[in-house]
Amino acid sequence: MQGEIGFAFRPDSGGRGLATEGVHATLGYGFATMRMHRIFAGVDTRNERxxxxxxRIGMRREAHFVHANREGDAWIDEYIYAMLDFEWLPRA
Ligand SMILES: CC(C)(COP(=O)(O)OP(=O)(O)OC[C@H]1O[C@@H](n2cnc3c(N)ncnc32)[C@H](O)[C@@H]1OP(=O)(O)O)[C@@H](O)C(=O)NCCC(=O)NCCS
Incomplete structure (x- = not known):
């Protein structure tokens, strides 16, 4: 009853809210159709977009893991964002 999401959109489609709409729809499918309890995502802290x-879609920053991943010679921090079904369903 938990799901992890990841997303990547073509750069030439960026900046118009299309990715926001797509990820929002994916959360809706996870909660309303798949009956997930919790949906989460990990993100490099430098990936502000x-x-x-x-x-923007209401996920909460739950964690900041310090030096959680290795990229070449550098240690990278990671945020975890999440949402629970009872946070989603009243909006749906
Ligand atoms: C992460 C990623 C999907 C974000 O793309 P994005 O273009 O910022 O997202 P959107 O298409 O939702 O566009 C949002 C922008 O459009 C604007 N926008 C315009 N109309 C909008 C609308 N109707 N609704 C929402 N946003 C709108 C927003 O204000 C925002 O601009 P801002 O960042 O200057 O405030 C994209 O950068 C990407 O694919 N990156 C590579 C892969 C990656 O890093 N994936 C995430 C791994 S965790």
């Missing part, structure tokens, strides 16, 4: 999108 991605975590701003999740904030």
């Amino acid at each position: 991605s975590w701003k999108l999740m904030q």
